[in-house]
Amino acid sequence: MLAVSLLLAAFLCGVDAKHRGRCKGQCSYDSPKAGVSANLQVSGASHAVSDITTEGGWTILDCDSKALAQEIRLVCQNSDCEHLFEGHGAIDTLVRLPESCGANAFARVADIKVDLDQSLPKEVAATINPTGNITSTVFLLSVDTNFAAVDIKKTGPVAFSLEGYNFAVANLTAPSLTKRGLKTRNWTAFNGSNSFDFPPLNIDQTFPLLSASVNCDHFTASVAATFETKVDATVSIGLIAAGTIIPPAITELAVYGGVQGDIIGTLDLKSSAEGSISIPRTALYKNTLAGIDFPGLFTLGPTFGVYGELEANLDADFDLRVDLAYNLNAKAYFPPDSQPSTGASKPIDSKLTLSASPNLAVRSSVVPKITPELKLGLEAFSVISASVTLGAEGSLSATLSVDGSANAGTGTEGSSASGQISACVDIGAGVDVNLAAEGSISLFGLSESAAKTYPIYSHEWDLYNKCASAQGQTKREPAAVAVVKEKRAGITCPTSSEFTSIQKIIDQIISIFTSK
Template sequence: MLSSLYLASALWTVALAANDWSKPCFSGVCRYDLPASSGKASGTLEIWGAEGAIADVTSAAGWEIIDCSPKALKQDIRLVCKKGRANDCARLFNAGAVGKVVRLPENCGRNAFGMIAEEYVPADQSIPAAFAGSLMRRDGSLPDVHALKITTDFKPKGPSRKTGGVNFAIRAANVPGASGPLDAASTLEGRSASRVFKRGFFDWVIDAIKKIAELNNFNVEKSKALPSLDVSKDLVLIDESVSCPPLAANLKVEVTAKAQAAASIGVAVTGTIVPPKVDDFAVIASLSAELDGSLDIDASVTGAADSGNVRLVDVALPGLSFPGIFEVGPSFQINAQANANLDIELGMEVDVNYKITNAQFVFPPKTNLSSGGGFHVAENTLKLSASPGVRATGSVEAHIVPVLSIGLSALGGAADAQVFLNLDASATLDLDFQASANGGVTISEVSSAAQQLDTAELAQVERLDDSIDARAVTGDASFSGCVDVGAGLNVNAGASADFFGIFNKETSVSVYSKEFDIFKKCYGGSTQKRSPSSRVFSSRYLDLPRRAPRSERPELFERKVLNLLCPAKNIPDPQTLV
């Protein structure tokens, strides 16, 4: 199997020389491969339509570009027909130049293709000396200089061209091997805008995504082509206090997030440049990551607080760019959130450790293309420290959420959207216990019992209480009461906006979802149990807007605490603030 994948990759890469600028694009079918300057990304853009709908102003088509910016997307270029190439140059003006999609030469604009918005004879008829010698006619005269206004606004102004629209298809990935013939024109050309036509787009996109998935380079665990991210960040999520003499309360929650990650991304797209529309689209992504997070909580509080969603890390990843036609800009983020509802004087440290192997998803959901991956719960530890005589009750829920975010921009900004893969790792604590002396206790997994889960085994895997132990008791500590520690991992994909009706904010893919009972035990003969509904795990903290703006949260915290510390002040119900 492995040898066949290597062979497939080699065939796609060498079957046709990339960007053969020696051949003109006169047949109504043009192809552009991502250049080596794109780094390790690879991919192909193919356009097709009637011969009169597509133009070529490269040297192979008989033109010499004498004035052009290499970095602009929209610009006016000056060009002149080469000696003896009048017949080829005349193709540009057949049926009029305006409205045609034009192939541009290397180093003329960032885009391989643009649209001609205007054609005119410029006042500046000067020709640089470097070109004049080769262009001069026998009678000593020079040819006329022409000018074209190039745009990536593909909505034609005025009546549509009689030659019809221009189609496009893309297959690309941020690893080598995705370039090569697409055969999109021969597969889809000539079909009417009917259900059969839509089915053809759908089948082509699925086939293209499957080919990307089969690339050996696309496997995150095996690929040597992917840059690896290594990030570490410390942040205070909550640091709030309130005083009502002689009483005072404080709550401080700090988070440390460390992550190593690598991501492979591939896209397949079909549609029309003129008029600008995407008919079908799919993105496939694979993410491997090791996430080590810890939350330190220092509390002497009666009340509740919520940090809101806080971004710890935001790192751009190498993207895929066919400027003006289709661009993909991925990034990797880590978000965190903590909320607490406590009557407590206690110090706590909670670890959240996971390993994710090839968490792959296809978005939007496509027939016969599944999402999944390997998800491993590493050793998680809870440390508690308390003063003598302290009774601690309440709950804490903390989330560390790595996000693979993929920004999409199509056809000169005709539509923009963001597709994301959320990996919401949570730790929860419910407790009701009494510390009878100074000291602390560490509650952790037995290392040999670290759980390794695969999506195919979810129904069979359960956490066993005897896989956990309590150890490292310090000082004269003794505890009575109940402690319940849980963890969760919820992996899902979604989108931020509508994208040509192919997907919208309501479209989602559930890749993996599981809650684990890390530790549940009562000490000192207590048999108190936690209500099953007292802990809620959800990815909603990332996606939904908060009910109270961040500027109001300190006030919200203060009112909730003061309500309990100073009831005589008759402070309004804090629930009215959210």
């Protein structure tokens, strides 16, 4: 997973949030993190949006830094605090919380009362401005994120809009709170350039796929497969959204995800058995990255994973080590009409190591797949969820075909065999990039509320496509009699052959295959 610094969580979360001045009907917030661009705006009637920060005239005496719903003890510091009680009163007002108070930055006032304990620390009492009707009064304020409980007839609607990326964007401002303003958003920040400092993603690990064996007479046949995965890439995400907090609704939403860099998956397969292997999609690597977190409002959480698959039909001793290596540049936008998604790939030098001791007729094939995947999961107002996934499935198709004949004879060195062997190796590679959405994708203005896949890009290329033949003479050895004792993962003991030592001829062919 490695650390990937997608730092957009600073919007509304804890000590990193930053707001511009006092909230009185409107608030604007920026993320101060280096390399992060994020802006949030909240707008409503003057009496519908307030705050309980020092800029709003309050001092927090006691609160829980992680709770979404809690009772906060606070004191009116100066006359600015009276704004909380204007209009319809404090209850149902949307308030901005101090950075050190609560997991969320916005909350609904559920209740307020004067604390029976009016005692104050000396250092706080010394800073209170005596002007105002309720200064120095200590209150108990109950807050939560049940925005649906607000009586909109009293407060009127409270709108929000935001725009954020995990890379620097100059002069970023949130889109207009109107639908027209969001539809005319500037997506050029997603286009990627050398001026953007994307957080690096580096993986270099070996993952076991399969280890199985079967007991045969006098020996054990086995199959073992691993994936050595190397990823040197950057992951970029972005979000633009608008809607209302009161009542809870997201009217416009668009997300972006991008993966750019080198993907290398090295399959190492060692087999002395025959049979079929089928390893379904398996998570080789998975990590939840920091994302955009609005506790109680909505969360866009990215997860980066690497998945492996393997299909193989093995006809004899067969060892293969081959790279599935390519450079990927994929950019996905959702919903699709917000901006055309793009994909591009190009092969990186691939290395092949192959060895075989086959019978005289062999058909072995191996199809490994490796898929880096960026998944953006969205939860809105704790009741609806959707996800958008950018996946780049890279696959190999490796086939070894061997045909031959052998003749027995008697020479000065005893029993011997000579033969003609011809063989072909065909290895192709490809990448398919797709965008998938599932869940409540109606959030994105689409009518569907199910799973849907959007193809973005497909590319295939040849790595190896060679045939060769050779002949030679080799010592004849007694044939091994194979007896199946048990069976696992679809493998069996190798079928016995009259001649078991034709490695000299095969080695001549393999040397041709592996030389580039």
